[in-house]
Amino acid sequence: MRLSRPFIRLPYEFDATRLAAEVDQFSKPRWMPHPSGLPGNSAIALISSGGGDNDSFEGEKRPTPHLAHCPYMRQVMASFGEVLSRSRLMRLEPSAEVSLHVDFNYHWFSRVRIHIPIVTDPRVIFHCGPERLHMAAGECWIFDSWRRHRVVNDSAGHRVHLVIDTCGSARFWRRVQTLVEDPAAFRMTHVPFEPGRTADLKTERFSSLPVMAPGECAALIEDLIADFSANPNNDSTLVTAYAGLLRGFAQDWRELWLLHGHRREGFASYRRLIERTREKLHPDRRALTTASNGIGVNAVFAQRVLNAALAPDARMT
Template identity: 45%
Template sequence: MKLAHEFIKLPLHFDVSKMQEELAKFSPQAWRGHHEGFPGNSAIPLISVNGQLNNDFKGEMLATDALKQSEYLQQVIASFNEVFGRSRLMKLDAGAKVPLHSDINYHWYKRVRIHIPIITDPKVIFHCGDKSVHMAEGECWIFDTWKNHQVDNDSTEDRIHLVIDTAGSSAFWQLISQSFVPWLNKAEGASKLLQYQADFSPSILMEKHNAPVVMGPGELEFMIGELKQEVSKTPTNNSNVATQLFTVLEGFSQDWRRLWSLHGENKAGWDLYHQCRDNIFHQAKQSASQLKISNGASALDMLAHCIIVPSFNP
C-alpha cells in the first residue's frame, strides 16, 4: 500500500519475552521456504486461506494450527480489532537479505503490512525508498510497500517478525495519523504495552471476502485511474504512448460496465468477461510495456497484477 511516509511507527509495543517463548515452541521443520525462492527467507503461516499451509490470497482466511497454539500472538493480532488477511511469522537468516522489490499486486494495493519484531539485532536494517530504519523488538511499524524496499540482516542472529496484513478501519488510520515518523521534527509519544492475559484466546476478525469473482465496474474504473495517475506522474514516459494506453483502458472500462449491467457475477457472463479481459490485455500490453510507474517498474506489471488478473478471477 502507498503511504504518506516510507516508515511509520505506531504507539504500541508488545511483550517480547512472551512472544519469544511462544516462538521457541516451533520446530525448525515448521519454517517454510520463501515462495519465490529468496535464499535465507522462510515463514510460518498464522492466518491463511482455510487455515492451511499455502501462499494464497483469495478465499476465507482462518487461523492455522501454529496460531491456535500461540495464545499471546492471538492476543497481539486481536488487539488491533481489525480484519486480517494473510499473516505469518517471517524469518530472515543471519547474513541474508530480502532483495530489493516492490509489491505490485491487487492484495497489497489496498492492504498494509504491520511488522512486529520478535527477534532482531541493531544490524538488521529495513530500507524503503530513500529511508532506512531498524525496527526494535516489540515495536510496531508499517511501511510503504509500493516503493522499492529491501531488508539486510548483517548480524549473526536470525531475524523474526510477526507480519499481519489489513486494509484498516477508520480507527486504524486515525491511529496512523497520530503515529511517529522518525525523520520529522516531532517528538515520539508514549506507547501502549499489550500485557499477556493467561488462558485467554480472543476472537480474531479474518477476511471472508477478499477478492471478487468479477470486479465491479466502479472498482475497475478506480484501478484504471490509479494506473493512469502512476503513468502520468512518471516524467520519462512518452505522452503519445501513454495516450494510446489510456484510450484502450477507457474502452475496457466502458465495455466492462456494459457486461456487468447484463450479467453481474452470474456465470452466464463469465466467458464474455474472459474474452473482454483477454482482448484488452492483447491491445494494451505493447504500450504498457513501454511505460514506467512511480516505483520504476513497468506499467505492464501494474496492468497485469492490479487490473487484468483480478478483474476476472473465478
C-alpha cells in the same frame, strides 16, 4: 499501500520475550519456503486462505492450527481491533536478505503490513525508499510497500517478525494520521500477555468478489493512469493510447457486468475481454513506467486488474 512517509511507528509495545518463546516451539520443517524461492526466507502461516499452509491471497482467511499454539500472538493480533488478512511469522536467516522489490498486486493496493519484530539484531536493516532503519524487538511499524524496499540481515542469527496484513478501519487511519501530523500525540501502549485469555479475531471473509465490481475496476485504472501520466519520461503518444486502452477496458467491463453480473454464464465473456486487452499491451513491458516508483505499467495493470478481475474458479471455468 502508499503512505505519506517510508516508515511510521505505531504506539504499541509487545513482550518480545514471550513472543520469542512461542516462536521457539516451531521446528525447522514447519517453516514454509518463500513462494518466489528467495534463499534464506521462510514463513509460518498464522492467518491464511482456508486456514492452511499456503501463500494464497484468495478466498476466506482463517486462523491456522499453528496460531492455536500461540496464545500471546493471538492476543497481539486482536489488540488492533481490525479485520485481519494474511498474517504470518517471517524468518530471515543469517546473512540473507529480502531483495529489492515493490508490492504492486491487487492485495497490496488497499492493505498495509504491520511489522512486529520478535527476534532481531541491530544489524538487521530495513530499507524503504530513501530511508533505512532497524526495527527493535517488541516495537510496531508500518511501511510504504509501494516504494522500493528490501531487508538485509547482516547478523549471525535469525530474524523473525510477526507480520499482520490489514486494510485498516477509519479509526486505524485516523490514529496513523495523528501520529504523522502531531508526534507529541504519541502515547505508548504496552500490551502484556494475559494467561488464559483466548482473544477473538476478525478475519477477512470476503476479500474479493467472483467478478470485480465495475466501480472498483474503474477506480484502480484511474489511479494507475494518473500515475503514469505524471511521468515526464513517458512518451506522450503512448500515454494517451494506454489511457484509452485502460479506460476502454473499464467501460467494456461495466457493460459485461450489467449483462452478466456474477453469473457463471458470463465468465467466458469476461475472460475473452481480459485476454483481448492483454494482447494489446505494448510488447516492451517497460514502455511506460509509473512516476511514483518507476515500475512498468504493464506489470501493474496485469497484477492489479487483469489477474484480479475474476476469481480463480471463474478464470478456469
